[in-house]
Amino acid sequence: xxxxxxxxxxxxxxxxxxxxxxxxxxxxxxxxxxxxxxxxxxxxxxxxxxxxxxxxxxxxxxxxxxxxxxxxxxxxxxxxxxxxxxxxxxxxxxxxxxxxxxxxxxxxxxxxxxxxxxxxxxxxxxxxxxxxxxxxxxxxxxxxxxxxxxxxxxxxxxxxxxxxxxxxxxxxxxxxxxxxxxxxxxxxxxxxxxxxxxxxxxxxxxxxxxxxxxxxxxxxxxxxxxxxxxxxxxxxxxxxxxxxxxxxxxxxxxxxxxxxxxxxxxxxxxxxxxxxxxxxxxxxxxxxxx
Numbered sequence: 001x002x003x004x005x006x007x008x009x010x011x012x013x014x015x016x017x018x019x020x021x022x023x024x025x026x027x028x029x030x031x032x033x034x035x036x037x038x039x040x041x042x043x044x045x046x047x048x049x050x051x052x053x054x055x056x057x058x059x060x061x062x063x064x065x066x067x068x069x070x071x072x073x074x075x076x077x078x079x080x081x082x083x084x085x086x087x088x089x090x091x092x093x094x095x096x097x098x099x100x101x102x103x104x105x106x107x108x109x110x111x112x113x114x115x116x117x118x119x120x121x122x123x124x125x126x127x128x129x130x131x132x133x134x135x136x137x138x139x140x141x142x143x144x145x146x147x148x149x150x151x152x153x154x155x156x157x158x159x160x161x162x163x164x165x166x167x168x169x170x171x172x173x174x175x176x177x178x179x180x181x182x183x184x185x186x187x188x189x190x191x192x193x194x195x196x197x198x199x200x201x202x203x204x205x206x207x208x209x210x211x212x213x214x215x216x217x218x219x220x221x222x223x224x225x226x227x228x229x230x231x232x233x234x235x236x237x238x239x240x241x242x243x244x245x246x247x248x249x250x251x252x253x254x255x256x257x258x259x260x261x262x263x264x265x266x267x268x269x270x271x272x273x274x275x276x277x278x279x280x281x282x283x284x285x286x287x288x289x290x
Contacts, residue, residue, distance in 0.1 A: 024236045025061075026087065031223060031233055033064055035165075038219035039155050039281045040065055040126050048151050052076040053121040056145045058111050058154075059083055059128020063092020063104070069124070070101040079104040080120070080145075082111055083128075112138045116145035125154040127281075130193045139207035148290025152209065156194040158216070158280040160239065165221045165277035166191065170239035172261050176254055180246035191238070200284060209286035221279040223266070230275040231262045 025032060049055060051074045057066040059082070066081035073079065083089055086108040096104050107114075112134060123142045132138030142152055160167040194200050197214050204212050224230025234240045235251075235258065244251045244258070251258070269275050 024241075026091075028233050028237060029062060029091070030225070031229075033062055035221040035223070035279070036127060037064065038221060039217050039279070039283075040068075042217050042219065043153075043155070043215075043283050044068065047122070047124075047153060049073065049122050054119060055079045056116070056120050056123045056142070057081045058123065058125040058142055059131070060092065060106070061085075061088050061126075061128070063089065063095055063106060065124065065126050066092060066104050066106070067096050067099065067101050069122075070096065070104040073103065075103060077103060081106045082109050082114060084108065084110055112141050114141060116141065118144055119147055120145045121147065121150050123150065123152040127155055127157065127191070129154045130156050130191055135194070135203050136206050139203060139209070143208050143288050146288040148288060150288045151285060152288065153283065153285045155217070155281050155283050156200070157191045158282055159195040160192050162195075162280035163192075163278070165223050165279050166238045166240070168265060168277065169234040169262060170243060172265055173235070173240045173243045173258055176258050176261060177243050177247040177251055180242055194282070194284075197282070200282075204284075204286050208289070210289040211285075211287040213285045215283040215285075216280065217283055218278065218280045220276045222274045222276050223269075224275045227263055227267055227270055227275060230266045231259055234262055234266075235259075 049069060049072050051072070053073045054077060055069045055073060057069060057079060060066045061083055063081055066079050069079045070077075081089070081092060081104055083106075089106040089108055092104070092106050096102070096106075111128075112132060123145050125142070129135065129138060129142075139152075146152065157163055157166075160170070194203075201212055201214075224233050235244045240262075266275050269277050
């Protein structure tokens, strides 16, 4: 699928990613890649991926996991890395070239409608499936990329209460600003949309998967190199950022109060290496029965 074709099929969620979130994700790439890597690095040694395999990386973002898979599968294997934001993929292409990884193909597309060939051994997503407009359709599309017996593994956030790196700043900001209205623009169902083990199990079953397994992973997550960096990150992205963005002029008027309140809480988690808060995810694996 060409870039033009992918753009023609964009949904309002994809447009929101490209128009609103891409610049912010790019600015805070050091936090997003560095922090999320804690969750993927913990499980990479256990993944059922070997030299010569064909891998799909869904919602690959800046491409760090796709490049890691490229190194694992080697010259005889290949990686198809897909994301709806070509601006992210450009970083992946540049980084792959810089480290000499030539077996990764980066494609801008909506996974839910991408015409996969069912010849891949492994399908992976790190914090990407939570934003599917139609989760069952997205998961079914991922399964369509797999050969019979192929494995899908995705990492998703557990509940907001299990993730104080996002939950605590939201609570702080909500003490000052009103909650977002239902008519606000959004990037999709949201980071905690797959927190329920029971619900996701049912979604996977409907999408045709078998041998569904959940594993909890807890990890400290760096939310800023400095206190200032951490505050700016929170009011730009995530649940606190959504509250701030949707409040509009009121948020700007109360910016100094919000800044001070966030600094007071985040300072409790400041270390010589940055500001760290706890995070928790599900690593969910399932098999394509064929």
